[in-house]
Amino acid sequence: MCEFLSQNQLYIVLCITLLIWLGIVWYLIRLDKKIGQLEKQLKKD
Amino acid sequence: MKFIASTWAIVVKDVRSELRTRYALNALLMFVVTSVATILFALRDDELNPEILSGMFWVVIFFTAMSGLSRIFVSEEERGTTMTLQLVASPSEVYFGKLIFNSGLTLMLSSAVTVLYVVVFPAFVIKSPLIFVFTVFWGSLGFAAAATMIAAVIAKANTKGTLYPVLSFPILIPLLMTVMKSTARALDGELFTAASGEFQILVSYLLVMTAGSYLLFDYVWKE
């Protein structure tokens, strides 16, 4: 696999970009859930 | 027609209070003189081509306008006369009255700058006077239209002085770009028809700004 990556270096860019993007998506989903919980709490009071 | 009478009354009131103190006129004139002097020192013997001169011409007008045109509404706030004005006249009368005053002021300002430039810069030769006059006239009116509206917007803000150029600049950019191009043409001695594209833009800018401001002024003026 390392040989393949050193030949087609564009795929390294792809892996890095995907990693960054999926990290951001995970953060967003967590944030969204947290906000939903806070909203429910505020509604109770 | 009550509308015209009211509007004209506002213009007269502003002119009278201006003549009484001469504050704005003096400040603007001094600003123009100091700006032109600074430019003169900076560009002393350099080769001055039409593009640079036409650019500097409008730079001086822009900054002088920014230092002076906001007074129309800010002075009302400072003197506490805003509410009286709101009671006495309708928003559109106030708007057009102030617009006419500011237009007159800007026209005087650009004439002063023109005279100074012709005298001070030997390279500032207006080879196509028709293009130049047209550009300066419609450009000044467009300037006044945009600047008056922004003046109304910032009249109630905290940091009026610095906020005014910050808000006005993006709105004035289409006008500035067009007017600089057109003035460069006037200095180059091109035909009147060569600048027709720019003239269309100038007139349409004035119309769009005046119409838009007129429609929006109600929301700025009334509580």
Place this chain on the structure above:
Amino acid sequence: MKAVKYLSIIFVTFVIIAGIAIPMVPQPQSLLEFPIIPGLEDKARNIFFHVPVAWTSVLGFLVALYYGFIYLRTKNLDYDTKSVSAAGLGMMFCLLATVTGSIWAKFNWGSFWNWDPRETSIFILLLIYGAYFALRSALGSDEVRARLSAVYAILAGLTAPFFIFIMPRIVGGLHPGAKGDTSGSTPVAQLHMPPNMRFVFFAGLIGFSLLFIWLLNVRIRVARMEHQLSIKEH
């Protein structure tokens, strides 16, 4: 709303994979191959990311303008919240668009900034966002702030047609679709893209727009909660 969230993730992930991984060959034979554009080669892949981000910054402004206008009609402060949330997002995307565009310009056209009409337009949009927030920070009362920022957004919006339609007429430029370019002078330049590239490109536009909607939704919910909490404190 859930659909927006899932679709945005799917679309953007697709664009990242397709935009970066699909190879560029001189004579594309299948749907899974892009043509090589002379002068751009691999750098052309930027199109799939830079243009949607720039489009989203414009979208942010349009949404802020729309909600500002609705506020002026209804005087309901919730619309001001929506307007400023959209403007904040729009400004972030505008910064990203300017920076990514500048980096691309350095590698393609030689320098970081050229005052090409489209570069100038995004810069002006940045100035408008900056002025909008400067105005808001200088106004104390909620109602006055909402009213005046809506008016300014509309005024700034009035000048937009001048940039989109008129500037490219006056000033020649480097972006496709400028004065010296023979491939058409529409504001969104007709880039000659094969169907598979166009598919990825539009997926990017849609994906980033959906992402914008999701981010906006999150921001508005947070702002509303802050507002509720500040009321409760009094």
